[in-house]
Amino acid sequence: EAGVVQSPRYKIIEKKQPVAFWCNPISGHNTLYWYRQNLGQGPELLIRYENEEAVDDSQLPKDRFSAERLKGVDSTLKIQPAELGDSAVYLCASSQRTRAETQYFGPGTRLLVL
Amino acid sequence: GQNIDQPTEMTATEGAIVQINCTYQTSGFNGLFWYQQHAGEAPTFLSYNVLDGLEEKGRFSSFLSRSKGYSYLLLKELQMKDSASYLCAVRVYNQAGTALIFGKGTTLSVSS
Numbered sequence: 001e002a003g004v005v006q007s008p009r010y011k012i013i014e015k016k017q018p019v020a021f022w023c024n025p026i027s028g029h030n031t032l033y034w035y036r037q038n039l040g041q042g043p044e045l046l047i048r049y050e051n052e053e054a055v056d057d058s059q060l061p062k063d064r065f066s067a068e069r070l071k072g073v074d075s076t077l078k079i080q081p082a083e084l085g086d087s088a089v090y091l092c093a094s095s096q097r098t099r100a101e102t103q104y105f106g107p108g109t110r111l112l113v114l
Numbered sequence: 115g116q117n118i119d120q121p122t123e124m125t126a127t128e129g130a131i132v133q134i135n136c137t138y139q140t141s142g143f144n145g146l147f148w149y150q151q152h153a154g155e156a157p158t159f160l161s162y163n164v165l166d167g168l169e170e171k172g173r174f175s176s177f178l179s180r181s182k183g184y185s186y187l188l189l190k191e192l193q194m195k196d197s198a199s200y201l202c203a204v205r206v207y208n209q210a211g212t213a214l215i216f217g218k219g220t221t222l223s224v225s226s
Contacts, residue, residue, distance in 0.1 A: 004156075042118075042201050042216025043157065056210030091156065100145065100164075101205075103214060105156035 002026065004106030006092050012112045018080035021109045025073070025094030032069060033103060034077050035091040043091055043105075049075065082113045116140045118217035120202050125223045126192050134187045134200050134220045142207030148176050148187045149201040151219065157201055160187070189222075197224045 005024040013019050025032050030051050035043035046065065048056040051072035060067065064083070069075040079086055089110050093103040117139045126132040138146070145164040149157035163169055163178035163185060175188040189196055199219040205212050 040218065042203070042218050044216070045213055048210065048213075056208070056213065058210070100162045101212070102147070102159050102162060104159065105149075107156045110154075 004092055004094055004104055006090075006106035006109055008109055009107060010110045010112075012114065013082055014114050015084055016081040018078065019082050019111065020076055020078045021090050021092075021111075023075045023077070023092030023106060025075075025092070026104055029094035029096050029104075030072065031095045031097070031101070032075050033093040033095075034067060034075070035093065035105075037089045037091055037108070039088075046077070082111075084113050087111055087113045116204070116206060116215045118202055118204055118215060120200075120217045120220045122218070123221045123223070125225065128192055128194060128224060128226050130192050131188065131190050132192060132222065134189070134202075134222065136185045136187075136202035136217060138183050138185075138202070138204050138217075140183075140204050140206050140215065143180060143204065144207055144212055145205040146176075146178055146185050147203040147205070147214065148174075148185075149203060151199045151201060153198070160200075192224050194224050194226065197222060 032049040034046040037043045047060045047067050049069045067077045089108040091108045092106045095101045095103045120136045148160040151157040161176035168177045173190045178185045199221050201219045202217040203214050
C-alpha cells in the first residue's frame, strides 16, 4: 500500500513570494491533515479535512495561508506571501475512521524562506 | 491549556533498555500515541494507548496511566537504527471533534 505522497520535498524561495505544497493521502483515508513542524518541535496542526470539508482550521493563519481539498482526495496548501518565519517542514497526514484514527505522515516539504 | 512534557535528549548503548517518559496535562483525553522520527523524515507510528496498562509490540512497549497523566515508551535490545526523535502525542476532544497535540520530542542517541 502506497503511503502519503508529498511534493516538492524541498523548496527555497525569497520572502514575499508565493509557494504551494501538494499532498496525496493513503487511498481510502477520508481525513487529511496539514501540520507545520519547526526545528526541535513537534508537529502543530494547521488544518484538518473530513472529505472536502475543512472541519478544523482554527490554527491556520488565514491572512496568508489557504488550503483546498477538491474531490476529497488530493490537497494543496498555499502561502502567499511567504515570510521568513514560515521556514519549517510542512507535513501532510491522513487517517481512516477507526477507533484509533491513527495518523500516517508523508515525508514532508522542507521550506526555506530567504 | 494543553501541555505535554518529555525529556529533550537521552543517550544509551546498543543492547540496552531505555525508557522515555511523557507527562501530560490536557482536557478531554482520547488516547496517546508514540511516533518515531528519524532526522529529515516523517513521523512513523509506533504505538497507541487509550486504556491504562502496557501495550507490547516486539522490542517496543508503551504504558499509560490516565489517572497520573503519564506514559512511557520502553525500547529493548537497542540498535543503532533506534537513534531518532520520539514524539509523544495526546489526542484530545475539541470543538472540531478531536485533535492530536504533540510534545517536543525526545532525541535518543544510541552508541556502540
